[in-house]
Amino acid sequence: MALIVQKYGGSSVADADSIKRVAKRVAEARRAGHDVAVVVSAMGDTTDELIDLAHQMTPLPPQREMDILLTAGERISMSLLAIAITSLGVEARSFTGQQAGVITDEVHGKARIIDVTPSRISATLADGAVAIVAGFQGVNLETNDVTTLGRGGSDTTAVALAAALHADVCEIYTDVDGVFTADPRIVPTARKLERVGYDEMLELAASGAKVLMLRCVEYARRYGVPVHVRSSFSTHTGTLVTDQPAPTPEEAPVEQPMIAGVAHDRSEAKITVVGVPDVPGKAARIFGVVASAGVNIDMIVQNVSAARTGLTDISFTLPAADGAAALAALDARQPDVGFDSLQYDDTIGKLSLVGAGMKSHPGVSAKLFGALSDAGINIEMITTSEIRISVVTRADSLDEAVRAVHTAFDLDAETAEAVVYGGTGR
């Protein structure tokens, strides 16, 4: 019998009936003899409703108070789930992040877990009861205040708890059947991956795949926690994220595919700094200004200098949400940095091809560029890592680009197999 950590997102516990369904699923796992700890998000839209209430008070509420406010959401879902499980005859107790020993730093709104000391959870499991733990929240021991982990926080709670409990597996229940070779809403013939390595999953998450958040995958890789991404709406096996991406010969007699999948991201924008003097140190100055505004840069392209003018253009991508801050920072330093003007473009899309197999396969980038060219899609920027190639296209040709690349790399299933069940939790 195994020790299992299960995580259910907001759409899985959206209302009373959903909670009852999750309770049944948890009770079954417990009755099968497993030790079960469950991490839950807030019910459905609770978090957004609480944020809305706070914004009715003031546009910029203090983060400490926002954290207290938002943690009420998991408090409600976790106690209701414990009540529902108990009513099925299986003992269950719920615990806040603090009670579960989720210790974080003091950064309200996006705290990082620095330790998990789950003695109450272990004691509960030893009693034969199911332990329910509030996702997304922890406590800072210096201030004794509650903190929240930011977007994707509940996934991170689940993986961190699984690591601390030395769980056999961390099951992340979501509204899709697992990790797919592409977003099934864009590529109906996308295939579900049976397994995927931590590194590939990291690149997929960083490149826009929303099924798992980057921080959660980083945590799983660091502590070697096997993560099973699966649907809370079906009993299908999902995708196992592990450090052993290759199936054993018995499991899969065919060769492991070279490519894990095609991710896409519409959340970035491009800033072009026009007319930069082509002298050493200018690029460093520009990116220094952007960094000092707290903005992370993704891709960079420097055009060939026009020899006649001695000026060049530098383009980079960044989260569109940080666009205004970056522009303001650059604008304020224009005389100092020295450039002609700024251009801003938030109608770009990024496509990323990810696969550990591509390291040893030459010609991957040639095939990618060929597929996009055949589809008549223009490439504006390119970056590569050992297991990823990313290109920037126009936003309105991104879907077509994803489909073209998916087909070119033989990722299509014979028929559409993915089902998307609902919204996404936090």
Next chain:
Amino acid sequence: MALIVQKYGGSSVADADSIKRVAKRVAEARRAGHDVAVVVSAMGDTTDELIDLAHQMTPLPPQREMDILLTAGERISMSLLAIAITSLGVEARSFTGQQAGVITDEVHGKARIIDVTPSRISATLADGAVAIVAGFQGVNLETNDVTTLGRGGSDTTAVALAAALHADVCEIYTDVDGVFTADPRIVPTARKLERVGYDEMLELAASGAKVLMLRCVEYARRYGVPVHVRSSFSTHTGTLVTDQPAPTPEEAPVEQPMIAGVAHDRSEAKITVVGVPDVPGKAARIFGVVASAGVNIDMIVQNVSAARTGLTDISFTLPAADGAAALAALDARQPDVGFDSLQYDDTIGKLSLVGAGMKSHPGVSAKLFGALSDAGINIEMITTSEIRISVVTRADSLDEAVRAVHTAFDLDAETAEAVVYGGTGR
């Protein structure tokens, strides 16, 4: 400048606009130079909605989980209030019962406060900030679990916090202007009391006056906390509950009225045990059985024994909510205790006349009975204490009885002065 604890009930923080209004009031008190700690209940119907959600899971949810669930309510209202106050330029921080040092016993659902260690609240006030504290909740240190205090719990939190902080006054904001000589909904000419003693307030609360809960008044009396009951919808002075009920000569040159007020209670029922053998020890047996069912008895009447039969009837009143439990307990022991039958009557009403002044005034009960007799109202049971006389009447003549007694004791104001503003909080 004073140290003030203010308590706002659910109807005072029912929605975003109400919270903003409360925030303004708190900010004014702080700007006037006072140290201000605020205790809040959950917003409006939040508690009832959470209870309803739990009952959708199972009719009898575990009390530990119910406490976790319900404490989410104050978490939301307290953080929103802190946000609203901060947005007015006055620093404010919110604290859960646990963070505020409200230590209770382990009885989930109706825990008793055993200590308050408000070091974080004191530190916050010393910083010049307003401290917001969740009412109705605490923590049990043996289990490290949250507890709730039951009905009226937020008032008790406020008084206990005021006692621990050695506050100058505990202001209980409610939806009426203070404590009245009778319920203004029944007696439109009821007068607001300027002051009332702890003992009289205790008797009024125990006799059905709902403006303050019994436990809160007990706590205030034990620790000598002056309580100012006032409206959150107006700026009128309310009623001061204190151990100095008599105004000083400068404050009130006229004689202190003999009677504090007339309370009424419709929540009791009457059980009559018919045909009890009139031998010593039978009454003790009956009340022993009822007590063992966890039921508190209020009034008792034993009829004169009919000499012919050697049997008597014993009637007693009890909370109607406990009626079924008491009947079942008695029924189960019928052969053992020895009686003919049981009668149950939940259409009774109780009127109580309360006043420290009546101790030294003879003829109070004669005047009371005369007023009821003149109004044609039959008295079924009577009990008295030094400062209270209670009578049981038919439920449907209770309102008329209250008005008749109110008039007979010269309590009527010349015109209606009470305004009732809304629902009641917890």
